[in-house]
Amino acid sequence: MATKQRSNSAALLRYLGVRLALVIPTALILVTLVFCPMRVIGDPISAKLGGELTPDELVRRREAAGYNRPILVQYFEYLGNVVRGDFGIASKDNRKILDVVLTNGAATVELVCWSLIIAFLVGIPLGRLAARYHDRLADVTIRFFAVLVYAAPVFFLGLVLKLIFGAHGLGVLPTSMRVSRTTELALADLGYDSHFMIVDALRSGQWAYISDVLRHAILPAVALGLMEAGIFIRLIRINLLETLRTDYVVAARARGVAERRVVSKHAFRNALIPVVTVMGMEIALMLCGAILTETTFEWPGLGYALSQYLLARDFVAVQGIVTAIALVVAVISFLIDVINALVDPRVRY
Amino acid sequence: MPTLKRALRMIPGVKLLGTTHGLQRLMLLIGSGIMFLFVLVAIFADSLAPYALAQRKYQGEFFGKQQPPSADHILGTTVEGYDVLSRVVYGARTALLVVVMAVAASIVIGVALGVISGYLGGWLDRILVLIMDAVYAFPSLLLAIVVAIVISGGSSSGFGGMMAASLSITVVFVPRYFRVVRNATLSAKSLPYVEAAKVGGARPGRIMFGHVLPNVSQSIPVLLTLNASEAILTLASLGFLGFGIEPTSAAEWGRDLSTATTSDLTNGIWWTSVYPGLAIVLVVTGVTLIGESLNDVLNPLLRTRGGATTADERELEETVLGGGQAELPDAVPAAVGAPAASAAVQVHDGDPGLDGPQGGAQ
Numbered sequence: 001m002a003t004k005q006r007s008n009s010a011a012l013l014r015y016l017g018v019r020l021a022l023v024i025p026t027a028l029i030l031v032t033l034v035f036c037p038m039r040v041i042g043d044p045i046s047a048k049l050g051g052e053l054t055p056d057e058l059v060r061r062r063e064a065a066g067y068n069r070p071i072l073v074q075y076f077e078y079l080g081n082v083v084r085g086d087f088g089i090a091s092k093d094n095r096k097i098l099d100v101v102l103t104n105g106a107a108t109v110e111l112v113c114w115s116l117i118i119a120f121l122v123g124i125p126l127g128r129l130a131a132r133y134h135d136r137l138a139d140v141t142i143r144f145f146a147v148l149v150y151a152a153p154v155f156f157l158g159l160v161l162k163l164i165f166g167a168h169g170l171g172v173l174p175t176s177m178r179v180s181r182t183t184e185l186a187l188a189d190l191g192y193d194s195h196f197m198i199v200d201a202l203r204s205g206q207w208a209y210i211s212d213v214l215r216h217a218i219l220p221a222v223a224l225g226l227m228e229a230g231i232f233i234r235l236i237r238i239n240l241l242e243t244l245r246t247d248y249v250v251a252a253r254a255r256g257v258a259e260r261r262v263v264s265k266h267a268f269r270n271a272l273i274p275v276v277t278v279m280g281m282e283i284a285l286m287l288c289g290a291i292l293t294e295t296t297f298e299w300p301g302l303g304y305a306l307s308q309y310l311l312a313r314d315f316v317a318v319q320g321i322v323t324a325i326a327l328v329v330a331v332i333s334f335l336i337d338v339i340n341a342l343v344d345p346r347v348r349y
Numbered sequence: 350m351p352t353l354k355r356a357l358r359m360i361p362g363v364k365l366l367g368t369t370h371g372l373q374r375l376m377l378l379i380g381s382g383i384m385f386l387f388v389l390v391a392i393f394a395d396s397l398a399p400y401a402l403a404q405r406k407y408q409g410e411f412f413g414k415q416q417p418p419s420a421d422h423i424l425g426t427t428v429e430g431y432d433v434l435s436r437v438v439y440g441a442r443t444a445l446l447v448v449v450m451a452v453a454a455s456i457v458i459g460v461a462l463g464v465i466s467g468y469l470g471g472w473l474d475r476i477l478v479l480i481m482d483a484v485y486a487f488p489s490l491l492l493a494i495v496v497a498i499v500i501s502g503g504s505s506s507g508f509g510g511m512m513a514a515s516l517s518i519t520v521v522f523v524p525r526y527f528r529v530v531r532n533a534t535l536s537a538k539s540l541p542y543v544e545a546a547k548v549g550g551a552r553p554g555r556i557m558f559g560h561v562l563p564n565v566s567q568s569i570p571v572l573l574t575l576n577a578s579e580a581i582l583t584l585a586s587l588g589f590l591g592f593g594i595e596p597t598s599a600a601e602w603g604r605d606l607s608t609a610t611t612s613d614l615t616n617g618i619w620w621t622s623v624y625p626g627l628a629i630v631l632v633v634t635g636v637t638l639i640g641e642s643l644n645d646v647l648n649p650l651l652r653t654r655g656g657a658t659t660a661d662e663r664e665l666e667e668t669v670l671g672g673g674q675a676e677l678p679d680a681v682p683a684a685v686g687a688p689a690a691s692a693a694v695q696v697h698d699g700d701p702g703l704d705g706p707q708g709g710a711q
Contacts, residue, residue, distance in 0.1 A: 025479055026482065026483045026486065029483035029484075030483055030486075030487060033484065033492075033495070034495055037495055037496065037498075037499040038499065135371065135372055139372075140372050143372075143376075143641070147634055147637045147638060147641065148630070148634060150578075150633070150637060151578070151629075151630050151631075151634040152626075152629075152633075153582055153586060153589070153603070153606075153626070153630075153633075155586070155589050155606065155610070156622075156626035156630065159606065159609075159614065159622050159623075159626065160623070160626070162614060163614065163617075163619050163622075163623075166614075167615075167617075168616075284486065284487070284489070285489075287488045288488045288491070288586070291491075291590075292490075292586055292589065292590075295590065296610065307590050307591070310590060310591055310592075311591055322491050322494070322495060325491060326487055326488075326491070329486060329487070329488060330486065333486055
């Protein structure tokens with residue numbers, strides 16, 4: 001028993017080691033993937049100001065920024081900068097990209113958390129219901145719902161929500177920004193600036209601020225959360241259905257355990273394991289969804305910043321933000337794999 | 350009657366329909382109906398749309414901007430003074446063109462690379478897997494944005510714009526076909542028929558594309574339907590973020606939504622955004638319904654009717670589970686041969702590569 005355990009943990013360590021070693025080439029490829037194609041079109045300065053400056057001025061600016069040097073030199077310089085956390089400076093507003101990533105990133109994290117709450121609240125119960133009443137009316141309805149929320153682009157869903165609840169519809173909920181101006185100023189006056197609005201509001205202890213932050217979060221969270229809920233419903237339904245066919249569940253039924261208990265006690269937890277695995281892949285999808293949601297609701301997160309820089313054709317900023325997001329995704333997918341290996345012994349081959 | 354039934358079964362998809370029942374059949378029928386309509390609208394856009402693509406005047410008189418729905422303009426007009434209905438109809442053509450180009454290109458590239466990589470192995474395989482896994486892990490929309498910037502510098506007109514959009518989507522989808530086909534090739538490589546071909550003196554190229562490819566390609570149709578719906582969404586998202594095609598050269602639903610969001614929503618004008626949005630929802634729903642029902646049919650674990658399996662179901666089950674005979678009935682477009690079975694099971698919940706980025710790189 002003891003030797004078996006030792007070999008088990010050795011396998012775990014070995015797996016984690018290999019997985020960690022794979023993060024570096026993956027990150028390197030990602031950074032290269034962003035860097036190379038962006039330089040194929042030429043340097044960012046010609047791309048942005050090509051028609052607006054005289055050729056001489058263009059050359060002078062390019063030299064000042066170092067874009068006339070060999071591409072390999074620039075590449076390694078860029079790699080070095082990225083390692084040091086320097087993603088460049090946005091020419092649109094002279095902000096450091098790292099600052100943009102940190103401040104706006106907090107807003108994105110907050111939005112993703114809110115939306116996950118909605119996704120869990122909607123997705124898990126509906127997925128369970130659909131599996132339990134397989135091929136009956138509940139299942140049919142829930143599946144159509146899941147297909148529909150998947151098929152509705154998140155920006156269209158957001159737009160419809162804005163129309164219904166915004167100033168021209170019911171007029172009950174704010175449709176843009178994370179917080180109203182007065183609350184933001186008040187919180188800043190109190191010296192709270194963690195960039196996580198809800199944390200700041202909770203620290204202030206004022207119900208007015210908390211409710212203001214929550215009210216702003218509802219519509220974006222619902223738009224993004226419903227999209228994620230569609231994925232959860234499908235995942236949980238299909239995994240639960242497969243688990244419900246396994247021998248141990250059949251055995252539990254044969255012993256006369258009530259169906260309700262079979263689903264909740266025997267099958268459900270085991271059906272959740274694959275869901276954790278897939279969560280890793282869905283992180284990337286959620287970030288894409290967050291970009292579109294933020295743009296729709298002017299939620300000042302990474303995606304909103306990205307779309308603003310895209311509109312301004314500020315490709316240095318775009319490159320920096322995309323690189324940063326790619327690195328975050330690489331790290332998160334590593335973490336998810338670690339969780340998987342801990343939860344499910346079959347992963348550590 | 351039997352001959353008629355037989356003749357009907359020659360039409361691809363009809364046999365598949367016969368293996369479905371109840372809900373699955375309903376989903377397949379609704380999905381196919383929507384797709385049929387979508388393709389019809391795309392092809393006959395010129396005769397269906399009341400006005401031309403970039404038309405703003407009728408008999409020398411401007412339509413007017415942001416006009417509410419009326420007899421002349423059933424769905425109203427946009428902020429740029431276009432007829433909303435015409436834009437929506439022409440949008441179907443853009444979506445169909447882009448999606449067909451993107452999916453076709455990614456299948457050709459992804460499948461070819463997958464077969465080569467899986468069959469030849471070695472360092473080429475390792476490098477390709479590493480690159481594909483990295484691309485696969487990259488948030489797809491960001492990747493599409495990067496490619497769109499490279500190709501078009503952000504904005505483009507006419508056919509060039511459509512090419513740029515479809516190329517951006519192609520880059521996103523190549524790794525998905527690559528992964529599925531490579532894994533299937535790996536398991537097919539050791540099967541007797543490949544050995545036999547080798548002994549018979551066939552060249553690697555012939556073995557790969559003459560012997561292995563037909564046996565690993567059965568999982569592609571399911572993947573294709575899943576990707577097609579995502580491709581439409583990616584195209585719309587690109588348009589929404591400002592990588593649209595010039596409004597005078599093609600109508601694109603995502604771009605029209607984007608203009609509507611910025612200029613119309615604050616005035617409570619809903620008709621410019623709701624209709625293109627509904628068009629997206631309808632088409633993606635259609636494709637997804639087809640994909641879902643295909644998955645159901647091909648995943649034997651999810652079949653409800655025990656005992657009373659029909660002959661069709663048994664036949665399908667044999668082709669799905671009963672080993673990789675080269676003779677798969679071609680009327681079952683999505684039947685999965687044994688080499689591809691593992692790949693097909695991965696597809697079942699809408700994401701082809703659930704084994705995470707490490708999956709291919711052991």
